[in-house]
Amino acid sequence: MFGDDMRLTAQQMVAPGKGILAADESTGTMDKRLHAEGLESTEEVRRQYRELIVSTPKLDNSISGVILFDETIRQNSSEGTPLRRVVADNGVTPGIKVDKGAKPLAATDGEKVTEGLDGLRDRLAEYVDLGMKFTKWRAVLDIGQDRPSDRAVRANAHALGRYAALSQEAGLVPMVEPEVLMDGDHSLQAAEEATTRTLRAVFEELAAQGVELESMVLKPNMVVAGKDHQPQPSIDEVAETTVRTLRRTVPSAVPGIAFLSGGQSDEMATTNLNAINQLGPLPWQVTFSFGRGLLAPTLHEWSGKSENVERAQETLARRGKLNAAARDGRYNAELEHA
Numbered sequence: 001m002f003g004d005d006m007r008l009t010a011q012q013m014v015a016p017g018k019g020i021l022a023a024d025e026s027t028g029t030m031d032k033r034l035h036a037e038g039l040e041s042t043e044e045v046r047r048q049y050r051e052l053i054v055s056t057p058k059l060d061n062s063i064s065g066v067i068l069f070d071e072t073i074r075q076n077s078s079e080g081t082p083l084r085r086v087v088a089d090n091g092v093t094p095g096i097k098v099d100k101g102a103k104p105l106a107a108t109d110g111e112k113v114t115e116g117l118d119g120l121r122d123r124l125a126e127y128v129d130l131g132m133k134f135t136k137w138r139a140v141l142d143i144g145q146d147r148p149s150d151r152a153v154r155a156n157a158h159a160l161g162r163y164a165a166l167s168q169e170a171g172l173v174p175m176v177e178p179e180v181l182m183d184g185d186h187s188l189q190a191a192e193e194a195t196t197r198t199l200r201a202v203f204e205e206l207a208a209q210g211v212e213l214e215s216m217v218l219k220p221n222m223v224v225a226g227k228d229h230q231p232q233p234s235i236d237e238v239a240e241t242t243v244r245t246l247r248r249t250v251p252s253a254v255p256g257i258a259f260l261s262g263g264q265s266d267e268m269a270t271t272n273l274n275a276i277n278q279l280g281p282l283p284w285q286v287t288f289s290f291g292r293g294l295l296a297p298t299l300h301e302w303s304g305k306s307e308n309v310e311r312a313q314e315t316l317a318r319r320g321k322l323n324a325a326a327r328d329g330r331y332n333a334e335l336e337h338a
């Protein structure tokens, strides 16, 4: 897939009325999510969970693409169809997480840098053969005294730039995810400052590494106060601050921005996405790429029981529909109970 194809894929991923489903939790994260529901995290339990997700009827009504984990694209449905093919047959574009996780960054006080560049070119070639159309790489930065440090911001931005360039070289659309965490008691202004600094550094590196902006999707955090900050800012303040931050840092050549939910409750993430879109028109498509925002209630509904699969799929389809409405600025809280 080259130039025009990648541009088209990027546009389809952020098309009006749809968003992206992040089902790319690594095994460690799946362990945590499944244990929290009292479930064991075996390869078979993860397979059943991922099958439930990707075989949800009419998933493509609200979902344009799904981000998968390496384990999932090598697993089959209970009927023997590769799960990656179930995704595509359901009208949804398959993508793959290609980073190897956030590891301690030298010469910092516990900050992290995402690794996975070594051997990435070869891994990408295999993912192309397996039918993947886009990739994702997540950098993680946290806010605190003198954090994120410029060292952590620069190291992560550099890795994102190199990853994105390699991805495009392979013909795969990169989803560039610099996440500034909402952990802590920092203010909305502190989140704005850290997110602005991070996004500036990321776009400098994307340019330095020759990344074509028209063939990528940005996956940032919304600009919210730390989850322990009191009082919490209003929805309007969050939306205005998020839009101001993005307008100041994200070139209009980028076709779309697909937010992570970052630990916000599912309803809060939907409400904020809606308020952000109501501030439009914006220079880019603005949609969701939620993991927990779509899947936390789905996993809870399933609870590992085959008799709950249908209800869990309905929960996922419903959250997808509500977020698709929010993505177009058409959501209101009453729809939650409709």
Ligand code: 5MM
Pocket (backbone or CB within 6 Å): 022, 023, 024, 025, 026, 027, 028, 029, 030, 067, 101, 138, 177, 179, 260, 261, 262, 263, 289, 290, 291, 292, 293
């Ligand atoms: C689904 O979670 C992804 C992270 O997985 P690992 O930490 O296990 O690698 C993550 O990248 C996710 O795609 C985004 O953070 C969006 O998920 P949330 O839950 O923040 O919406």
